[in-house]
Amino acid sequence: MSNRYAALEARVAALDAAGLRRQLVALRPTSATTARAGSEDLVVFCSNDYLGLAAHPEVQAAFLGSGAGSARLVSGNRPAHVELEEALGEHFGRPATLFGSGYAANLGLLTTVLQRGDRVVSDALNHASIIDGLRLSGAERQIVPHGGDTESLPGARLAVTESLFSMDGDLADFTRWTGEPWLAVDEAHAVGALGPDGRGLAADRGVDPDFLVGTLGKAFGAAGAFVVGPSALRELLVSTARSFVYSTGMPEGVARAALVGLRLANAERRERLARNAARLRSGLRQIGAQVLGEAHIVPVLTGSRTMQVARALRSDGVFAPGIRHPTVPRGLERVRFTASSEHTDEQIDRCIAAMAAALSQTA
Numbered sequence: 405m406s407n408r409y410a411a412l413e414a415r416v417a418a419l420d421a422a423g424l425r426r427q428l429v430a431l432r433p434t435s436a437t438t439a440r441a442g443s444e445d446l447v448v449f450c451s452n453d454y455l456g457l458a459a460h461p462e463v464q465a466a467f468l469g470s471g472a473g474s475a476r477l478v479s480g481n482r483p484a485h486v487e488l489e490e491a492l493g494e495h496f497g498r499p500a501t502l503f504g505s506g507y508a509a510n511l512g513l514l515t516t517v518l519q520r521g522d523r524v525v526s527d528a529l530n531h532a533s534i535i536d537g538l539r540l541s542g543a544e545r546q547i548v549p550h551g552g553d554t555e556s557l558p559g560a561r562l563a564v565t566e567s568l569f570s571m572d573g574d575l576a577d578f579t580r581w582t583g584e585p586w587l588a589v590d591e592a593h594a595v596g597a598l599g600p601d602g603r604g605l606a607a608d609r610g611v612d613p614d615f616l617v618g619t620l621g622k623a624f625g626a627a628g629a630f631v632v633g634p635s636a637l638r639e640l641l642v643s644t645a646r647s648f649v650y651s652t653g654m655p656e657g658v659a660r661a662a663l664v665g666l667r668l669a670n671a672e673r674r675e676r677l678a679r680n681a682a683r684l685r686s687g688l689r690q691i692g693a694q695v696l697g698e699a700h701i702v703p704v705l706t707g708s709r710t711m712q713v714a715r716a717l718r719s720d721g722v723f724a725p726g727i728r729h730p731t732v733p734r735g736l737e738r739v740r741f742t743a744s745s746e747h748t749d750e751q752i753d754r755c756i757a758a759m760a761a762a763l764s765q766t767a
């Protein structure tokens with residue numbers, strides 16, 4: 405009898421052969437920075453819960469409530485959505501629109517503001533959700549080297565960049581991105597964590613992007629995402645963005661948890677995050693690791709031995725999986741550490757010692 409799924413199984417086997425089959429690990433959080441995987445107790449150094457708010461009792465208590473039951477334009481619009489959009493609008497100074505995820509937010513934004521015939525300039529290291537949004541938009545894509553390129557901006561409709569880059573941990577230089585086209589900035593890893601009142605890197609640099617994407621599932625400890633921009637954008641998103649119109653509204657508990665996260669993301673937590681990131685970075689540099697970037701995302705280039713390094717870290721109780729192709733280019737595989745405001749000095753030092761051991765074991 406022929407195997408109905410032979411073609412799929414062959415692709416799984418090919419992934420396996422290339423060392424690219426990914427595995428899910430079920431982690432049960434035991435504190436803001438620790439988790440259990442089966443019988444293993446691990447210190448987590450790869451969460452985007454930068455301010456430890458996902459574990460905060462007030463955020464967790466807020467998750468109560470019902471599912472939306474339909475898209476917001478049908479019967480799924482809740483007072484919690486409206487309240488959260490108002491709070492975000494006030495915080496970021498312009499109308500905000502909620503999406504189920506940052507992925508959906510980028511798709512919604514980019515397919516809405518771009519039209520066929522437009523040219524868009526995009527950083528080479530932009531996130532997959534930006535790449536997919538640009539592809540879906542049908543606009544002419546001009547991918548420029550990481551860091552930005554002022555020369556390609558004239559005549560373009562839109563320039564799009566992350567602010568704190570998710571896999572390189574470096575910060576956009578907005579002077580290279582600001583010009584004639586509209587500017588869209590994906591602040592997924594920066595809102596809550598960087599800038600005045602946690603409004604992100606652009607706000608920190610005195611830049612007011614036309615469109616800003618922020619997530620609620622990282623520093624704010626909940627889930628979902630939002631787009632901030634002019635009122636006309638809000639109207640277009642609600643009426644035409646397919647990832648808004650054709651998707652169930654977020655559960656009201658998620659919106660309430662995000663509201664609490666927004667309130668709890670305060671300057672003390674941001675200061676602790678910056679201090680912990682600096683301690684982790686300098687400790688890893690001191691052991692000779694090839695550390696990239698400059699903020700609370702702390703990638704270490706480990707190349708072909710990345711998965712071995714990640715395994716060695718885990719056997720030492722430190723959880724930070726390896727990042728491989730296609731998330732990063734071949735040859736630039738890495739272990740991506742992230743700092744949390746809630747890591748203790750002892751946990752950070754343990755991570756650095758575990759990395760020193762892992763690097764020497766796999767040399």
Ligand SMILES: Cc1ncc(COP(=O)(O)O)c(C=O)c1O
Pocket residue numbers: 505506507508510531533566570590592593619620621628629
């Ligand atoms: C830069 C960037 N944008 C968007 C997203 C997607 O956000 P979400 O996880 O809310 O879908 C991510 C996720 O990691 C990201 O790193």
